[in-house]
Amino acid sequence: MPIDLRSDTVTTPTEKMRDAIRDAAVGDDVYGEDPTINHLEQLAAEIVGKEAALFVTSGTQGNQVAVLSHTQRGDEVILEEYSHIFGYETAGLSTIAGVQARTIKGVNGQMPIPDIVAAIREDDIHCPKTALICLENTHGDSGGRILPLNYMEEVYEISRQHQIPVHLDGARLFNAAVGLGVDPKEITKLVDTVQFCLSKGLSAPMGSILAGPKNFIEKARKWRKMLGGGMRQAGIAGAAGIVALEEMVGRLEEDHVHAKKLAQRLALIEGIDIDAEGVETNIIMFSIEGLGMDSEEFIEKLNEHQILANSAGPYRIRFVTHRGITKEDIGTAVEVVNRIAAGAKTRL
Incomplete structure (x- = not known):
């Protein structure tokens, strides 16, 4: 899945x-x-x-x-x-x-x-x-x-x-x-x-x-x-x-926690520009311009690893957490972005 x-x-x-x-x-x-x-x-x-x-x-x-x-x-x-x-x-x-x-x-x-x-x-x-x-x-x-x-x-x-x-x-x-x-x-x-x-x-x-x-x-x-x-x-x-x-209202806090953790870990990846402190709920926006690729290419690479995301601009990516996203999924997503960033670095 x-x-x-x-x-x-x-x-x-x-x-x-x-x-x-x-x-x-x-x-x-x-x-x-x-x-x-x-x-x-x-x-x-x-x-x-x-x-x-x-x-x-x-x-x-x-x-x-x-x-x-x-x-x-x-x-x-x-x-x-x-x-x-x-x-x-x-x-x-x-x-x-x-x-x-x-x-x-x-x-x-x-x-x-x-x-x-x-x-x-x-x-x-x-x-x-x-x-x-x-x-x-x-x-x-x-x-x-x-x-x-x-x-x-x-x-x-x-x-x-x-x-x-x-x-x-x-x-x-x-x-x-x-x-x-x-x-x-x-x-x-x-x-x-x-x-x-x-x-x-x-x-x-x-x-x-x-x-x-x-x-x-x-x-x-x-x-x-x-x-x-x-x-x-x-x-x-x-x-x-x-x-x-x-x-279902009370469990939204879990989505917020997952989003915050995801943002904080993405912020540690070279080439990812994200305001982790500004993540307040379940939506994360970040720039991948520092990786030397646009949103379309980045999303294609995510898809190769069975991760789906949306573009929010030429170099802007949106992640949204929800009930279907687990703590393990957060770890996997960070690992995949790390791999993509490492590949981009060698290309640069």
Whole structure:
């Protein structure tokens, strides 16, 4: 079996999830009659401290529904320039929601507060309305960095001053909560709405949750239907999500420990450039430019040793730890990278 470090999306359901899927009580969710989905949505809302929640097919769908529910066509949304919503959701902001993105260069996923303030539009006939601020926690492209609570508080205060809602792309919200050692509510109380995935480190086979005020979720439910997300006996999938929320959050700490150890050992390899101290959750980013090869060649050499990884740039590699990665896998991965680096050194 390959050691799959491409993403935590490759996790497979636990045996308890498979049992729950088999035995799930179901009904037509479009009619609001699926008891398993109703339970999942109530549970999810309670966990993140919101009035209501909505089960959606994916994080991308959840974010898109959130933008549609918060904005009108021609509005503008403020978000970090390497955010998932802007960079990896197939231009849904513009093509589906019809809104304009106002991107800000961030540091570890944090848009500078003065830049957010400066980006908020005045009431001017020439300009779009600033209708939404989007945050991402953890921030994937910066290597799973966590947004500090005091930073989120500052953004929230600005949003209240200007009466602009804040949406959190919390695909890995629970990684952030575990990393900070806080209840997820301590994060989500600082935003109006939140999307989080059940299908990454939590290991459910599919699905995400969008949570927020009751009237917002009622509106979002209609947008979900328009996007083709009105599912029937959805409890088949939702049953695994309940297990994910009840049993899988605490074990994320193990993924963080593995990622930290992997980063620290990679940092000892000549030609690998990595900020091991900056690894806060389960995502590792590092440069292999010092090996005299690009990402494509490096990944090919990893594949020869049954290790899978993704490129994050011409010389940038991403490793992601998850439930399927063991302590032994970490050792093997380091050994393989050592071999590749040694071979590159002789070539140079």
